[in-house]
Amino acid sequence: MSYHIEVTVNGERHAADVEARLPLVYFLRETLGLTGTHIGCDTTTCGACTVIVDGKPVKSCTMFAVQADGCRVETVEGLATESGLHPLQQAFWDNHGLQCGYCTPGMLMAAKALLSRNPSPSEAEIRQAISGNICRCTGYQNIVKAIQQAAEELAGTAASSAAGA
């Protein structure tokens, strides 16, 4: 039995008929071809599949696509714009915040969710906020550095746009 869903992904509206048991992550990867979101475990532990659903970070292996009916989903593919990389992407690149790159999309989305809730987190707050995401390569230190740089960058642009307003 299949269910009709309509989901807005990175601002684009998608309609599909899906099996109830289709995890959101496979809907994104295989139905929509957005393979930037990865899968690393069976137990909702690793966070490689982290996306943002209606503003909240979610492990998309532990949510069914039917549950996302009518939701706004943001994935790593939606971060960069015409004007360039998202400050988080740029900061991960600048600070060597990735190696094999497999956890990176989930990390970026977890970090984005953190900064939208807490624009100037401490190192401890950053480490807590990404503690639902596993990285096997970097030892996290450069990821933390990257998130700090992005936070400053975003604060700066926010300030200037506020000043501009």
Added chain:
Amino acid sequence: MTTEAPRAPASCLGQAIKRKEDPRFIQGRGRYLDDISLPGMLHMAIVRSPYAHARIVSIDKQTALDTPGVVAVITGEDLEKLGLHWMPTIAGDNQMVLATGKVLFQYQEVVAVVASSRGAAYDGAAAVEVEYEALPVLSDAKRAMDPDAPLLRDDRDQKTNHIWHWESGNAEATADALVKAEVVVRQDMYFPRCHASPLETCGCVADMDKATGRLTLYVTSQAPHVYRTVIALVAKLPEHMIRVVSPDIGGGFGAKVGIYPGYVVAVVASIVTGHPVKWVETRTEHLTSTAFARDYHMTAEIGATKDGRVQALRVHTLADHGAFDSQANPSKWPAGLFNICTGSYDFANAFVDVDAVYTNKPPGGISYRCSFRVTEAAYLIERAMDVLAQELKMDPAELRRKNFVAPEQFPYTTPLGWTYDSGNYRATFEKALAQIGYDSLRREQAGRRARGDLMGIGISTFTEIVGAGPNAQFDILGLKMFDSAEVRVHPTGKAVARFGVRHQGQGHETTFAQIVANELGLSPADVLVEQGDTDTAPYGLGTYGSRSTPVAGGAAALCARRIREKAKKIAAHLLECGEHDLEWTEGKFRVAGVPERSVTMQDCAFAAYTNPPPGLEPGLEATFYYDPPNFTFPFGTYVAVVDIDPGTGEVKVRRFLAIDDCGVVINPMIVEGQVHGGLTEGFAIAFMQEIPYDTEGNCLATNFTEYLVPTAAETPHWETDRTVTPSPHHPIGAKGVGESPNVGSPAAFVNAVVDALAHLGVRHIDMPLTRDKIWNVLRQHGVDGA
């Protein structure tokens, strides 16, 4: 958008150039195995044994075949008809592909189900009914040789669980020296079974094109060429009709070197069904059946003088190889490079032996972020040195100072036969002690102890051996352990460089571009590095054991120099002078004494295709197969400072300083990143990561809720620095670094924790240093807290 790597000056070695591979990864545009989807592709799921040792009574596939979407159900008996139910392992043993007769470890592959969708494949797998008759289980290696132990491998001629015995060094001289020694310490230590467990599990897409008869295997492989050759031999397919493509890899750490049953079954399934077949492990499958690491039961004995000069080292090891001997080691080295275990110290005598046995546990024995059993060796000697220091009531720093191999002794040959290329252990060590403030930490510790606080300082001054290896002695299945590079310079002076190795996050697309660019006077931005496609890349043995930079990095430099030699002829032609009049400086050919008369590599490249000198073959490209003259021997000093909560036994790592010496550094940013990552895995192994088995052979760490991988919250902040002692024989003096931190750090952590408890008489605690173990030690010694 700005995704082009910034240009670097002509001499770009040692520059922290941002990684060229990153733009695709940060935008979700990497192409990993599971991202590959081919038309008509089927999915495969594997039914596994719940028992660690059992006879297979019957297999009923009918219900599975009746399950909607299921296309095929393959058993060991089906493979037997093709002669593919067993396959040879790298270690010269045989391994079941799908079980026939009996199963030898829990979660062993028994039946494969191929279906039109992932869900249907799992539905089919759940519907397969297998009846087992449980057999007595052997899950403790120490019992393997007992007369009453069950015989696991009745398929072998030798009716024993003993696989092989290996030894190195002079047994008599060492025994004699130990008898004569003023002080002898002896310590048993277990390096627990653990697992590399990269974030991306293993998987493949097998695509047999019936029309062309060509097999394309997309697979998570650190060694694609070796896969191609082995598959040609195992599946009896012509090698030129096999293409192995290793796409972006989500971490390997040694787990993606071996060839796993799932790959073979997927190939068979594609041949049988005529469709591409994808198999991707679940995390549970990865942890329970993909190659493990370590599992060494070691005993170390050191003989020394009263004033702390080491004289002899004797090591006996019992190696648990699981149900099949499928460890990835050079053919003639069953225990890998374990006899590097004299470490950084000047031992006159040493002897090592290793006995390997079968148990009802998964096969493996890979080099998990290390070079062939070097982690076990480094842990053993660094732990044993602390035990000796304790026995002598000597500061472990002082003991090390007394026993380092001295700079003037290099090249230094160990009693176990290795010749270290270069090192300056004392200098690196003193730099580390000064940087962490060792003496004041010791004073602080004394003060805290008086107040009942538990603080410890642990040192590890390890020496590694990487870059396998000199072809005279090192091969895998007969394939010599060289590696290769092929560089093509296009007319406009842009280059493509291809390699036989395959990176998994180490940054080769950047560092190898830096090496080639540096030799050719180009910008790294103008050098495209390609790896992983056996149709285009030159033959190579792959990326593991920190061999990429020592071997393939050497090939890169020498290949580029070969091109430069040819370019020099072209330059002479362009500058209308003799080759001997030319010098190569700042990335240009200049006429000696007339520096303003010069041509660039771009000029030479253009001429190579448009205006080659008469008689000279047009074009500008070269291939180089590099047989390293020796290993390289990176080293370092690590210092850990810990505080222990007397109430809960929790250990807090207050500080950790890592000073590495990996010779000439190509990209300091990447070296630092490698060190951070390796230290974090060392931290995990020391404190939480283990795969235990119960007496029934049940795996007790089948997923990430029990196989504990640290998060950012547990991981300490790392302090890193370097010294530089170039390798005298490596073309650019580099040594390799990816694994040093994982090799050197476990001992530093354990030494620190034991040091914090030493005043209670504690001499050793086996990893992982879990809270309950430490609590137990504390309570036994009357330490209480809340």
Added chain:
Amino acid sequence: MRIQMSGVEHVSVAPEQAFAFVTDPNRVGRCMPDLDELQVSDSRHFVAVVKVGVGPVRGRLKIEAEMKTDDARLGDLDLTAKGSGMGSGMVLTSHMHIEPTGGGGAELQWSAETSVSGPLASVGGRLLEGQAKKKTQAMFDAIRQALQANGAPAGS
């Protein structure tokens, strides 16, 4: 994982009655908790399918049991069972000895060792022991009730 259990149950029927009951597959088989189906092959062998249901965890276990008695040792019963289901396996070995007690009652002294393999042990190990103990207790409660019901109370 290995689970060891033992206990002593008192019933107010004669030892012979109790022994006859626990060695009768038809009767003792029906005392298994959450029994789905029971096939008795002969006087000493039966196959039972039981439901497993702990919160969201649902499944079925197929259990093949064999009883051994020895006329020389009247009152002693060895029961071994092999279970499979939910991708897992289970092997049980148990012994029971029945002693007369004062007032015509009987005492069932039993011990059992169960080893569990597969996901149930690997994933559910944390919770398994408690559940196994409950099911066993439930089984003996059922046996006691059945005996009280059909066996004449002692003394009368």
Added chain:
Amino acid sequence: MITAPFEYAAPKSLKEALALLRGGGSDRKVLAGGQSLIPMMRFRLAAPSMLIDITRIPELGVFEEEDGYLRIGAIITHGQMECSPMIKDRYPLLFTTASVVADPIVRQRGTLCGALVHADPAGDWGAALIAARAEVVISSQSGERRMPVDEFLVDTFTTALTEDEVLKEVRVPVPSARTGGNYQKIERKVGDFATAGVAACVTVDDKGAIAQVGIGLCAAGPISRRAVSAERRLMGNTLDDAAIAAAGAQAAAEAEPVADTRGPVDYKRDMFRVLTIRALRATRTIVEGRR
């Protein structure tokens, strides 16, 4: 891994949800955050025939103080608890609990009520709500019933809910000015099930004597439990070191942990002593701050 097939429904009202549940038998499951249920379904240890998604039912989103109780609706997530200024300021026990449940991403979807219904013996909320003397509101087509959390939590994965009932909300008594609380948890790493956890909630009178006390133990047996004798030991006393130490010893004696990969029984038992002492000390600091 992919779950077995199932049907899915997302009712817009509790009435609708209860109707769907009724007659569905044990094979229909209510789905809120799904952060415990879905992993079990992936392993096919759980295979419900239908999931009834209650997250689109507005009335279950209640999260407010009303006549002496904090009402926490069935779809309130751990994350909402953690991020609520009201919880941070006035409910230190709930706040310290919310911030250590699972991991920060799971907390955004997992719900307090869902975790309570899951009734995992190592679940943090059971212990915390027992200590806070919370009660549950259960809803079915035949009406509503209330009971203390203690009675609601029956056994491992087992609650007082019948198959056609839904846990509608949890009600926590609004703490008085002189109430403090704290949750202490040992976990091997973020996201691990608790090795041991202790929740304490204490109200003192104007003289500093303990007027009401709740101590809940997590991973101390088949289901979260109340440390009755530890509470008895404290009632009427002041929160001094001697009383706290004695309460710790009592709690340890009452705990019935099982050995697993997190450690042997004696270790875990001692952790209940240590954590009880630490939870009570932290609580004392808060209470003293408020007096």
